[in-house]
Amino acid sequence: MFPERTYPDVGDYLDDYAEAVRVAFAGLDKNELRKAASVLEDAVSRKASIFVCGNGGSASISNHFACDHLKGIRTGTSVLPRVVSLSTNIEIVTAVANDIGYANVFDFQLASLASEHDVLVAITSSGASPNILGALRWARDHGMTSIAMTGFSGGESRTLADIVLHVDAHNYGVVEDVHQSMMHMLAQFMRHKKLVDVSQLGRIKF
Numbered sequence: 001m002f003p004e005r006t007y008p009d010v011g012d013y014l015d016d017y018a019e020a021v022r023v024a025f026a027g028l029d030k031n032e033l034r035k036a037a038s039v040l041e042d043a044v045s046r047k048a049s050i051f052v053c054g055n056g057g058s059a060s061i062s063n064h065f066a067c068d069h070l071k072g073i074r075t076g077t078s079v080l081p082r083v084v085s086l087s088t089n090i091e092i093v094t095a096v097a098n099d100i101g102y103a104n105v106f107d108f109q110l111a112s113l114a115s116e117h118d119v120l121v122a123i124t125s126s127g128a129s130p131n132i133l134g135a136l137r138w139a140r141d142h143g144m145t146s147i148a149m150t151g152f153s154g155g156e157s158r159t160l161a162d163i164v165l166h167v168d169a170h171n172y173g174v175v176e177d178v179h180q181s182m183m184h185m186l187a188q189f190m191r192h193k194k195l196v197d198v199s200q201l202g203r204i205k206f
Contacts, residue, residue, distance in 0.1 A: 001170050002017065002019075002020035002169070003016065003171070017173070020174045021174055021178065024174050024175070024177075024178045025178060025181075027168040028166075028178070028182075029164075032164055032166075033165060033182070033185075033186075035163045036147050036163050036165055036186060037186055039145050039147065039163065040190060041190055041193070044079055044080075044081045044082075044190070045079075047082060048082065048115075048118050049082045049084060049115070049118045049119070050069065050081065050082065050083045050118070050119045050121065051084050051086055051113070051114055051118065051120050051121070052065045052066060052084070052085050052087075052120070052122075053106045053121075053122055053123070053131075053132065053135055054123035054124060054132070055129050055132070057125070057176045058087075058123040058124055058125060058176065058179065061123050061149075061176065061179050061183055062086070062087040062088075062121075062123055065083070065085065065121065065183045065187070066083045068183065068184065068187035068188075069081050069083045070082075073194065076195050076196060076197065077191060077194035077195055077196060084113065086106045086110070093105045096108045096109075103130040103131050103134055104131065106134060107134040107135050107137070110138050110139065110142075110144075111138065114138075114139075114142065114144060117144070118145075119144060119146070119147065120135060120139040120144050120145070120146045120147070121147045121149070122135055122147070122148045123148075123149045123179055123183075124149070124150055125150070125151040125175045125179075126155055127151070127152065127153065127154040127155025127156065127158055132148075133155075133157065136148065136161055137160060145162050145163075146162050146163070147162070147163045147164075147165065148160070148161030148164050148165070149167070149183075151166070151167040151169055152169075152170055152175070165179075167179065
């Protein structure tokens with residue numbers, strides 16, 4: 001488990017941090033990653049909506065997910081993804097949190113925006129945040145497919161989600177780094193499959 005000691009030198013910290021990230025990547029379930037890629041590609045092809053949410057650092061990844069899966073995938077392709085981050089509108093988030101409860105900031109939005117057969121991507125290091133669990137339950141109860149990116153023990157999110165991209169690490173930085181990388185991989189993988197001109201593979205700004 002990283003870190004297990006204090007470090008007087010940041011260079012040594014870098015070496016062990018990088019090793020912790022490497023080990024976390026090595027532990028990813030490729031079959032679950034394949035399932036996630038397939039579900040996202042299918043949603044885009046059906047013009048279904050993809051909703052994504054997270055708290056704190058995971059909210060940042062959620063917003064980045066929306067950017068790369070909406071703008072990024074369209075670059076050099078003919079597909080038109082429908083992607084919404086439930087973490088991005090601070091007015092809605094704070095209004096729901098203030099008037100109803102922070103545990104409802106995501107499922108409240110899903111009730112207004114989502115439809116059966118849409119997709120939810122829940123990003124949560126702990127896997128136990130009440131608002132994430134609420135969103136996953138709402139998705140399950142209303143016919144959505146759910147993908148959870150988790151870390152640490154995975155929490156209840158591991159049992160609620162249809163697909164679990166679990167990072168077997170117990171350091172928030174390491175977990176979030178791998179979540180961010182998986183977000184990039186899923187978006188770029190789909191874009192590369194959909195490129196109109198494959199000669200532009202390494203030339204088009206993602």
